[in-house]
Amino acid sequence: MILFLCSPNDVSARWFVAALRRHHGVAAQIITPQELVYAPDMQHRLDGPETFGSVTLTSHGRLDSGSIRGVVNRLEYLPDAHLARVNATDRAYIQQELLAIWSSWISALPCPVINRPTAISVTGPLFHPAIWQHHAAAAGLASAPMLYDVDLPDPVPPAPVHSVIVCKDQCHSTSVPPDLFRACRDLAYYAGFDMLEVMFGRGPTGTVFSHASPLPDLSRAKPGLVAQVAQIFQEGAP
Amino acid sequence: MIVLAGLPDEPPIARVATALDDLGIAFRMIDQRRHADLHLSFDPAGAQGVLQGTLRCAGEEDIALETVTGLYQRLHSDESFPELCELSRDAPARVRFGRFVTLFTVFSDLSTGRVLNRTPGMGTNNSKPFQAQIIARCGFGIPRTLITNAPDRARAFVQEARAQGREVIFKSASAVRSIVRSVTDEDLARLDRLRICPVQFQERVEGRDVRVHVVGDEVFATRITTTGVDYRYASRDEGGSTDLEPFDLPPEVEKRAIALSQMLDLPLAGIDLRETPGGDWVCFEVNPSPAYSYYEANTGQPISTAIARYLAV
Numbered sequence: 009m010i011l012f013l014c015s016p017n018d019v020s021a022r023w024f025v026a027a028l029r030r031h032h033g034v035a036a037q038i039i040t041p042q043e044l045v046y047a048p049d050m051q052h053r054l055d056g057p058e059t060f061g062s063v064t065l066t067s068h069g070r071l072d073s074g075s076i077r078g079v080v081n082r083l084e085y086l087p088d089a090h091l092a093r094v095n096a097t098d099r100a101y102i103q104q105e106l107l108a109i110w111s112s113w114i115s116a117l118p119c120p121v122i123n124r125p126t127a128i129s130v131t132g133p134l135f136h137p138a139i140w141q142h143h144a145a146a147a148g149l150a151s152a153p154m155l156y157d158v159d160l161p162d163p164v165p166p167a168p169v170h171s172v173i174v175c176k177d178q179c180h181s182t183s184v185p186p187d188l189f190r191a192c193r194d195l196a197y198y199a200g201f202d203m204l205e206v207m208f209g210r211g212p213t214g215t216v217f218s219h220a221s222p223l224p225d226l227s228r229a230k231p232g233l234v235a236q237v238a239q240i241f242q243e244g245a246p
Numbered sequence: 247m248i249v250l251a252g253l254p255d256e257p258p259i260a261r262v263a264t265a266l267d268d269l270g271i272a273f274r275m276i277d278q279r280r281h282a283d284l285h286l287s288f289d290p291a292g293a294q295g296v297l298q299g300t301l302r303c304a305g306e307e308d309i310a311l312e313t314v315t316g317l318y319q320r321l322h323s324d325e326s327f328p329e330l331c332e333l334s335r336d337a338p339a340r341v342r343f344g345r346f347v348t349l350f351t352v353f354s355d356l357s358t359g360r361v362l363n364r365t366p367g368m369g370t371n372n373s374k375p376f377q378a379q380i381i382a383r384c385g386f387g388i389p390r391t392l393i394t395n396a397p398d399r400a401r402a403f404v405q406e407a408r409a410q411g412r413e414v415i416f417k418s419a420s421a422v423r424s425i426v427r428s429v430t431d432e433d434l435a436r437l438d439r440l441r442i443c444p445v446q447f448q449e450r451v452e453g454r455d456v457r458v459h460v461v462g463d464e465v466f467a468t469r470i471t472t473t474g475v476d477y478r479y480a481s482r483d484e485g486g487s488t489d490l491e492p493f494d495l496p497p498e499v500e501k502r503a504i505a506l507s508q509m510l511d512l513p514l515a516g517i518d519l520r521e522t523p524g525g526d527w528v529c530f531e532v533n534p535s536p537a538y539s540y541y542e543a544n545t546g547q548p549i550s551t552a553i554a555r556y557l558a559v
Contacts, residue, residue, distance in 0.1 A: 047395075048395075048396075049394075049395070049396040049399070050393075050394060050395055050396070050444060051392060051393065051394040051396065051399055052375060052391075052392075052393040052394070052444070053391065053392050053393075054375055054378055054379065054382070054388060054390070054391040055390050055391070056382055056387060056388065057382045057383065059379065090442065091442070094442070101418075101420075101422050102442065102443045104372075104418075104420035104421070104422050105418060105419050105420050105422070105443050105444070106443060106444075107372070107373070107420065108372060108373035108374065108375065108376065108418075108419040108420035108421075109373070109375065109393055109419050109444050109446075111373050111376055112373045112375035112376040112378075112379065112393075112419070113375075113393075115376055115379065116375075116379060125376075126366075126369060126370075126376075127369050127370045127371070127372040127373035127376040127377060128369035128372045128373075133366070136348065136351075136352045138288075138290040138349075138352045138356075139290065139352060139355060139356065141290045141291050142290040142291055142292075142295065142297060142356050144291070145290075145291035145292070145294075145295045146295035151291050153289065153291075154289060154290060154291065155287060155288075155289055156287060156288055156289075156290065156299075156349055156352070157285075157286070157287035158284075158285055158286045158287065158342060158345050158346045158349055159285065159342070160287075
């Protein structure tokens with residue numbers, strides 16, 4: 009089974025899942041963070057280098073780590089509505105525990121996972137905007153001058169007008185010049201993402217880096233991206 | 247330029263400052279208690295992708311961030327400063343304090359110098375099972391672990407372990423500090439509480455504790471003999487005690503410890519090991535901000551000098 013882990017409101021993921029099924033016969037299932045966190049039965053086992061995980065979902069029954077063939081991780085948060093009556097200290101503790109546990113559970117899956125979580129974020133690496141600016145410059149992308157000062161509000165990046173979706177070694181865009189693709193791939197690599205949307209705005213001297221998101225707007229995806237993701241999961245590419 | 251940042255009288259910072267003095271190496275101390283006097287500004291893209299900016303402490307010479315070649319940081323949150331805790335969370339002084347810590351952390355992550363430690367490495371300890379997967383890839387044993395929200399699975403795990411003469415403990419999976427406790431029959435009677443949040447259970451590993459501090463490619467191992475389940479808290483028990491002594495690790499274990507610190511991107515790491523009666527080495531976790539001073543003070547192992555030398559290279 010192929011899983012799209014995403015918010016119930018992630019319309020673009022639903023569109024992408026439908027496109028995968030319609031054009032490539034890939035049967036992917038949307039799984040929400042609510043289904044994971046409120047699952048009646050989950051386990052995560054570690055025994056030396058061996059790991060095993062399973063979760064029983066109300067909607068899809070039992071999934072175990074051996075039966076999941078691929079994951080697109082678009083989780084932004086883990087829900088905590090069930091903690092509404094828990095005191096603030098315990099609630100904060102449980103939120104940390106849930107993040108630690110589910111990040112590890114997803115990371116341990118032996119199948120291809122597009123954007124694996126890290127230990128501190130279920131979405132993947134978590135960067136301050138200044139670090140994105142730094143990585144973009146290091147990758148060779150032009151950026152507007154940005155001064156971060158403890159006594160000043162954070163600088164505002166140029167509004168995005170173009171974007172490119174990087175997926176592993178390929179870039180997908182009709183509005184960004186291909187000569188920027190290599191730098192975009194390098195940025196995704198430095199940042200540690202398999203899939204990343206890189207956005208550009210207008211600076212004083214031309215197109216400049218605006219910001220980047222590990223949760224691309226998949227409704228902007230071109231057929232090439234749908235085909236690439238289908239191929240990743242059909243081939244089980246790492 | 248070497249920079250130490252945190253509280254100057256906190257033992258881990260104070261000992262490195264003394265070691266740097268003893269070695270005749272110049273450094274600057276950024277005292278977090280003077281937070282109102284501290285100022286930081288930078289351009290993260292800087293020149294050719296190198297961050298450039300200034301760190302200023304009123305009354306002292308400015309530090310150009312691009313000249314920082316070594317940084318040891320133990321920054322504290324606003325909760326450690328009573329004068330800030332008295333203020334509301336949105337009070338300007340408190341907000342500014344938070345901004346300084348955030349921007350200083352960005353600077354440390356982007357600095358081209360040697361940094362003990364950067365955020366990505368520090369973060370691996372936020373999920374112990376996540377970190378355990380990396381530990382296992384480095385060749386250390388890890389305790390047999392079950393994390394579950396299903397009472398029946400937890401009960402079966404405990405009963406299976408007990409049938410083999412092993413105890414089971416439970417502890418937090420996140421970085422929130424918890425005291426390791428053995429699962430008792432009373433605990434088994436309240437497993438329904440797992441429904442709200444999964445809990446991490448581990449088979450207790452018998453053996454002798456060794457705390458290893460890695461500093462770059464130097465290794466300091468300390469053998470720990472304790473009366474408690476968790477040596478950090480043994481002295482809280484009546485008659486409880488903990489003794490520390492220097493220990494020589496087998497060379498292959500030493501190499502594994504260095505490899506683990508490198509894989510975690512933690513040039514300064516506190517690694518909790520246990521040698522089993524069968525001679526296996528099990529790793530429980532890696533502390534990314536180790537209070538090494540406790541071990542140094544009890545054994546005389548020159549860990550602070552190693553940190554000073556690491557920063558100065």
